[in-house]
Amino acid sequence: MRAPTPSQTVGPFFGFALPFEHDADAVEKVAYGTAGESRQAMRVEGQVLDGAGNPVDDALVEAFQNDQFARCRTDGEGAFHFTLRKPVVSDGAPRFNITVFSRGLLRHLHTRMYFPDEESANRADRVLQLVDESRRHTLIARGNGDIVHFDIRLQGEGETVFFAF
Amino acid sequence: MYRRSGVCIKPVQESRPGSWGGRNAPCTDDRSLSGFIIPVKAVSDVEYEPPYLYPDYRSTELRAPRHEPVRLPDEWFHNAPGPIFGRIPVRPEDADLTRQHRGEPLGERIIITGRVLDSDGQPVRNTLVEVWQANAAGRYLDPVDHHDAPLDPNFTGAGRCLTDDAGFYRFVTVKPGAYPWRNHLNAWRPAHVHFSLFGPSLASRLITQMYFPGDPLIPLDPMMSSISDPRGRELLIARLDLDTTVPEWALGYRWDIVLRGRRATPAEA
Numbered sequence: 001m002r003a004p005t006p007s008q009t010v011g012p013f014f015g016f017a018l019p020f021e022h023d024a025d026a027v028e029k030v031a032y033g034t035a036g037e038s039r040q041a042m043r044v045e046g047q048v049l050d051g052a053g054n055p056v057d058d059a060l061v062e063a064f065q066n067d068q069f070a071r072c073r074t075d076g077e078g079a080f081h082f083t084l085r086k087p088v089v090s091d092g093a094p095r096f097n098i099t100v101f102s103r104g105l106l107r108h109l110h111t112r113m114y115f116p117d118e119e120s121a122n123r124a125d126r127v128l129q130l131v132d133e134s135r136r137h138t139l140i141a142r143g144n145g146d147i148v149h150f151d152i153r154l155q156g157e158g159e160t161v162f163f164a165f
Numbered sequence: 166m167y168r169r170s171g172v173c174i175k176p177v178q179e180s181r182p183g184s185w186g187g188r189n190a191p192c193t194d195d196r197s198l199s200g201f202i203i204p205v206k207a208v209s210d211v212e213y214e215p216p217y218l219y220p221d222y223r224s225t226e227l228r229a230p231r232h233e234p235v236r237l238p239d240e241w242f243h244n245a246p247g248p249i250f251g252r253i254p255v256r257p258e259d260a261d262l263t264r265q266h267r268g269e270p271l272g273e274r275i276i277i278t279g280r281v282l283d284s285d286g287q288p289v290r291n292t293l294v295e296v297w298q299a300n301a302a303g304r305y306l307d308p309v310d311h312h313d314a315p316l317d318p319n320f321t322g323a324g325r326c327l328t329d330d331a332g333f334y335r336f337v338t339v340k341p342g343a344y345p346w347r348n349h350l351n352a353w354r355p356a357h358v359h360f361s362l363f364g365p366s367l368a369s370r371l372i373t374q375m376y377f378p379g380d381p382l383i384p385l386d387p388m389m390s391s392i393s394d395p396r397g398r399e400l401l402i403a404r405l406d407l408d409t410t411v412p413e414w415a416l417g418y419r420w421d422i423v424l425r426g427r428r429a430t431p432a433e434a
Contacts (some may be wrong), residue, residue, distance in 0.1 A: 001284045004212045004395045004425040008374040011359065013307040017297030017323035018361065051227040058309065064248035070340050087354055095262050097248075103267070104224030106215040106259075108372060110234075131235055134433055154228045164234035165368060 005106065010101040012033075012058045026068035026082040031092050043084040043147045044113070048074050048100065051155030055079070059102035061152070063113070065095065074102075086115055093121035093128070095139075100152055110163045113150045114140045135161050181385040212425075213397020215251025221387040223348050235287075245367040250293045252286070260326040262338040270320035270341030272301025274415040277375070277403065280332040281362060281422045289369075289424055296336055297323045305343030312344050337415065342433055355382035355389070364424035375420050376402045 033064050040129040042074045044063070048056040055078025065087040072080040086094050093114055100109040114122050122128055128136055138160045142147035179313055217229035263269055277296075277374070299305045299322065304314040320339065328334050329338040341356045357374040364370065376383055383389050391396050400423075409417025 001211075001395070002282060002286055002423045003213055004284060004399065005371060005373055006213045006215060006392050007371060008215070008359075008401065009224075009371045010361075011374075013299075013310050014297060014359065015309065016307040016321070017359075018295060019367055023253075038381050048205055051231075054227075056228065060221065062248065067249055069248040069250060069252060097367060099370060101226060104222070104226075104228035106217060106219060106222065106225065106388070108370065109230065110367075127237060127241075130237070132256075135232075151273040152287045159232055161232070162230055163237050164235045165237040165239060 007106060009103055009106050009128055010108075010152075012062055012103045014060060014101075017056075018060060018071070019073055022073040024070050024081055026063065026070040027085045040146070041083055041085050042145075044084055044141065045149055046080055046150040046152060047078045048079060048080065048102070048152045049154065050104075053156070056102055056154065059100055059152075062099045062101075063096045065089065065097055068096075093118050093125040094124075098152070100154070104152075110165070111156070112139050112140060112161055113154065113165070116141055116148060117144055131136075131161050135159075195259065195298075195375060213392050213394050213400065215391035216389075219387065220392040222391055239317050247363050247366050247369055253293060254296075255293065255325045255327055259324050260334075260336050261314070262298075262324045262336060264320065264337075266319040267320050268319040270300065270339050272317075272320075272342075275340050275410050276337050276411065276415050276417040277358065277420060278333060278335040278409050278417065279403075279420040281328050281334060281424060282332055282366070283364070283369070283424055284429055285427050286423075287427075288328070288330070289364055290328055290330050290332055292328050292365070293325065293361075293363050294328060294334040295325050296325075296338075296358050298338065298341040298358040301339050301342050301346055303344035305360050306311040309389065314342070314344065318336050340377070343380075348387060352387075353382055353385070355380040360422065362422060362424060364426065366426045369426045371422070371424055373422075374401060377418070378402055378404055 016120065048059040052054050057074055057076050057078050059074040060071060061074065061080045063082050063084060068084055068087060070082045072082060074080045084096065095107065095112045095114045098111045098113050122140060128139065138158060141150040143149050168371040217225060219225045257265060261427050263274060281292060283289055300317045300320045302313050302314040304316055305308060306316060324336050341358060343353050343356050346352050346354055355376055357376050359374050361372045389398055403420035406417045408421035409419055
């Protein structure tokens with residue numbers, strides 16, 4: 001077997017190259033908030049924070065699940081946003097795979113965003129069950145309705161749970 | 166196959182604060198996870214990934230997680246498909262970084278090509294390869310680059326292409342310049358091109374950097390040094406390739422990329 005090519009940091013200078021038009025919107029914004037649509041689009045807002053609690057203003061955050069993919073460069077406040085639709089999954093609770101790249105991360109980080117209004121599905125999710133109960137909340141977005149919040153703390157108090165596989 | 170270095174299964178309760186080891190950190194416990202027996206299947210025998218915390222690269226200090234990652238069993242994920250990148254636009258002209266403006270950029274014209282393979286050496290076809298780089302003077306077009314070196318009105322420094330049926334990508338560009346950064350006194354990055362690839366699965370996503378052979382800045386570079394094994398560092402250095410070189414026009418460099426994971430169901434170890 002061949003050794004995989006090692007990872008290197010995305011660095012600070014990717015912003016002119018990787019973004020593309022509507023890259024933060026996995027689904028069309030016009031759908032979002034439309035009443036009566038069973039899988040209506042929602043807005044995900046979050047902030048990437050470092051170990052001192054300072055915003056990480058040069059991170060690349062990607063969200064994907066099934067046929068949805070979006071990516072967003074954080075702004076001066078470390079903020080990112082996505083327009084997504086809650087996915088239907090066959091294994092476990094609905095969630096998005098989230099990857100985080102930034103200067104200072106020699107390798108990217110994998111995490112997951114689960115939804116706050118899926119309590120029973122979240123309780124039964126076998127990946128969430130692997131996570132220490134005291135840290136599980138870092139994987140579940142806050143809020144409800146059309147806008148949910150999901151912060152990513154790279155280090156320190158409330159550090160987000162990251163996965164390796 | 167219990168001696169693979171990267172993806173060992175550890176009890177999740179063992180999340181002691183500290184730095185994450187590299188993928189070549191020793192594995193000691195393959196067995197218990199919440200009372201289940203987890204069969205360990207190799208993603209790869211050897212991995213040379215850098216650690217998250219590497220103090221010589223100062224920006225890692227506040228950004229490296231302190232908890233161990235929660236390790237998920239391979240068999241849950243080796244087939245988990247990666248992102249659908251079809252929304253990212255790829256035009257044929259995106260693979261030639263010297264033809265994106267009215268004139269030709271200044272600098273040494275080069276060709277960079279290679280194959281994208283999986284851990285079994287099989288080609289990864291039709292996958293997106295994105296590149297970005299500084300111009301020949303060592304300056305990025307990016308607004309956050311404030312290095313006192315000229316921008317080139319004929320060079321953006323960003324390209325995209327899809328691999329062909331044999332897994333090949335190919336870019337025409339100019340050789341990027343070295344540039345200073347403020348990691349330590351007199352810190353200079355060796356010339357490099359950033360690469361981003363998706364591959365077929367969740368585990369195959371990769372962002373990395375390609376370096377040029379013989380660059381005297383490579384041994385001084387903390388990002389390179391973060392990969393402790395010289396065999397791992399070698400994997401990031403292209404080789405000059407006269408078969409790729411076009412006579413009287415451009416030097417060619419060959420750089421193959423191996424993505425984590427395998428196309429088929431893993432064989433029994």
